[in-house]
Amino acid sequence: MTVTELAAALSLTPVALPDGERVINGAYMGDLLSWVMGRARADNAWITIMTNMNVIAVASLSDVACVLLAEDVMPDQAVIDTANARDINLLRSPLSSYDLAVALSDALRKASL
Amino acid sequence: MSDNALRFHFDVDGENFTSAGQASVKIKKSLRELGVDAETIRRVSIAMYEGEINMVIHANGGDADVIVDERGIEIILSDHGPGIANIDQAMQEGFSTAPDNVRSLGFGAGMGLPNMKRYTDDMTIESVVGEGTTIRMRVNF
Numbered sequence A: 001m002t003v004t005e006l007a008a009a010l011s012l013t014p015v016a017l018p019d020g021e022r023v024i025n026g027a028y029m030g031d032l033l034s035w036v037m038g039r040a041r042a043d044n045a046w047i048t049i050m051t052n053m054n055v056i057a058v059a060s061l062s063d064v065a066c067v068l069l070a071e072d073v074m075p076d077q078a079v080i081d082t083a084n085a086r087d088i089n090l091l092r093s094p095l096s097s098y099d100l101a102v103a104l105s106d107a108l109r110k111a112s113l
Numbered sequence B: 001m002s003d004n005a006l007r008f009h010f011d012v013d014g015e016n017f018t019s020a021g022q023a024s025v026k027i028k029k030s031l032r033e034l035g036v037d038a039e040t041i042r043r044v045s046i047a048m049y050e051g052e053i054n055m056v057i058h059a060n061g062g063d064a065d066v067i068v069d070e071r072g073i074e075i076i077l078s079d080h081g082p083g084i085a086n087i088d089q090a091m092q093e094g095f096s097t098a099p100d101n102v103r104s105l106g107f108g109a110g111m112g113l114p115n116m117k118r119y120t121d122d123m124t125i126e127s128v129v130g131e132g133t134t135i136r137m138r139v140n141f
């Protein structure tokens, strides 16, 4: 399932969507950056409530397909601009991290049927 | 080390957390241009970012050197920070002396050095308290 398809399925609001055709292969949820770098896989969706600039670097180096911002947290404009410049997809949702993970799991399962 | 090795050098600024990671991002781009495979790039750039962030948070900056030859990639990070008194303890998952202001950014899980070890084929730490720390890492092709 692509990031754009996920956005439609879960009514996510795109914050930066420079590469919507990227395919998501699973997910990792966490707010501690070194855990994310150690455990997330390439092409995962990363669910977090962190919005600072380091999130963009971690997303880029970990090669995740997108960052899903839970609880409707909103990054600064400078972070959004950097996401666009570095080809990082950022989308937000009012759901909690847990509810977002559950919805994502359902969407990925349906897409693979 | 062969003559046609490629060398990169970066000064890592100790003042700025938000721009921290620039050397790693540049290396990622350069390795991609060299046609290095995605998994190797991911390992090198995460290991280097963890080391770069550590120099910013714990050592007020330092130097990063990257050498690429036909066998692999070597990363050398050296700083003149406080040094690491107990390297075995620092290498344990969960050990951290990160201050609150960087914890609020998502750092301080005590997972950086373990990640560097995990993502590289070889890693050595030399550190002298009061003088500084040098970390060498190697990722083989």
Ligand SMILES: Nc1ncnc2c1ncn2[C@@H]1O[C@H](COP(=O)(O)OP(=O)(O)OP(=O)(O)O)[C@@H](O)[C@H]1O
Residues within 6 Å of the ligand: A034, A035, B050, B054, B055, B057, B058, B059, B079, B081, B082, B083, B084, B090, B091, B095, B096, B097, B098, B106, B107, B108, B109, B110, B111, B112, B113, B114, B133
């Ligand atoms: N370059 C360095 N100079 C001095 N001390 C260091 C350096 N790098 C690491 N340390 C020490 O080793 C500890 C563990 O480092 P590690 O990278 O594993 O965790 P962290 O930086 O505290 O948190 P995280 O990397 O998960 O954000 C640090 O908290 C610090 O005490």
Ligand SMILES: [Mg+2]
Residues within 6 Å of the ligand: A034, B050, B053, B054, B108, B111, B112, B113
């Ligand atoms: Mg660290």
